[in-house]
Amino acid sequence: MAPETKTLGGGSLLIAWQLKDKRVLVVGGGAVASGRLESVLVADALVTLIAPFQGLHPLTKQFIDTCPRVTYHDRVFGGPQDLADVDMVLTAIDDVETSEQICAMCRTLRIPVNVADIPPSCDFYFGSQIRDGPLQVMISTNGQSPKLANIIRKRIEECIPDQAGEAIEKVGKLRTKLRERAPGIGGDVGKRRMRWMIDVCTAWEMEELALLDDEMMGKLLESGWEKGRVPRVDEVGGKPKQSRTPAPTSCTLPMLLGFLAGGSCLALIFWSRTKSVVWA
Numbered sequence: 001m002a003p004e005t006k007t008l009g010g011g012s013l014l015i016a017w018q019l020k021d022k023r024v025l026v027v028g029g030g031a032v033a034s035g036r037l038e039s040v041l042v043a044d045a046l047v048t049l050i051a052p053f054q055g056l057h058p059l060t061k062q063f064i065d066t067c068p069r070v071t072y073h074d075r076v077f078g079g080p081q082d083l084a085d086v087d088m089v090l091t092a093i094d095d096v097e098t099s100e101q102i103c104a105m106c107r108t109l110r111i112p113v114n115v116a117d118i119p120p121s122c123d124f125y126f127g128s129q130i131r132d133g134p135l136q137v138m139i140s141t142n143g144q145s146p147k148l149a150n151i152i153r154k155r156i157e158e159c160i161p162d163q164a165g166e167a168i169e170k171v172g173k174l175r176t177k178l179r180e181r182a183p184g185i186g187g188d189v190g191k192r193r194m195r196w197m198i199d200v201c202t203a204w205e206m207e208e209l210a211l212l213d214d215e216m217m218g219k220l221l222e223s224g225w226e227k228g229r230v231p232r233v234d235e236v237g238g239k240p241k242q243s244r245t246p247a248p249t250s251c252t253l254p255m256l257l258g259f260l261a262g263g264s265c266l267a268l269i270f271w272s273r274t275k276s277v278v279w280a
Ligand SMILES: C[C@@]1(CC(=O)O)C2=NC(=C\c3[nH]c(c(CCC(=O)O)c3CC(=O)O)Cc3[nH]c(c(CC(=O)O)c3CCC(=O)O)/C=C3\N/C(=C\2)[C@@H](CCC(=O)O)[C@]3(C)CC(=O)O)/[C@H]1CCC(=O)O
Pocket: 035, 114, 115, 116, 117, 118, 119, 122, 124, 125, 126, 127, 128, 129, 139, 140, 141, 142, 143, 144, 145, 146, 147, 148, 149, 150, 153
């Protein structure tokens, strides 16, 4: 559906920010900071953490002890020198004044900043997250209700197929193999690659894609891509997913029995009524 261009606005940009090897400064070491650490470490960032040892949350300590990507300084924030060569700043401290000062310095230096719980001091908000391997879902209420974001996340989690993450991973591998076999950017080959990938993803069930291994991928490319078709799972050595729709026999038999039982009851009632009229 085309967007309503005249009234467009009031939201925020939803993107998957690539943080690999970017320098992220986290100020604070409490529970909120530990969540921030997890969020940026999952994105392969290089993290500097500044917080006095005394206030560290156990999870923050664990990240310091076990993640080589975290460089820890046992002290309070020291001023603009702490912001040199930094690509992103996240503060989670129980000191509003210092938070606002850090935000002002970041804005001067044009470093994107998030100050936990102070929306005017945020260039971007965090959201409620679902992760399953490469699958990433963020629920944002754009600052209106973090608790509802948390509740909606739990509901969405229930709807995501169990094998979604694994299926995505396997399809990712298949796409890499396909690009090796049929290289090139754009053009006819690009169009044909995209069409074939769309057809494979549409024709195969998520559970079937999740089972793809190297051998099956090889066969799929050989007997599928090379011949311009999408083979069935069993044609490439896989086990097809049991159909979710019950087989017609298993569906019609109980229905038929039910129908016969119902019919017999009605006949019995009708017969007994006729009898009682006659006997009256
Ligand atoms: C999603 C989540 C991600 C995360 O932080 O990791 C997140 N807050 C979470 C929880 C949470 N935060 C608060 C409560 C108490 C209940 C309630 O108030 O609803 C709960 C619920 C709980 O703890 O269960 C209090 C709160 N938060 C903010 C304010 C200030 C204000 O609104 O003005 C106040 C009031 C302070 C006060 O009253 O003094 C502000 C922000 N919090 C945001 C993110 C950004 C907007 C996200 C969005 O709207 O989508 C934004 C704008 C900035 C930011 O921090 O990035 C995480 C859930 C993770 C999960 O469970 O999955």
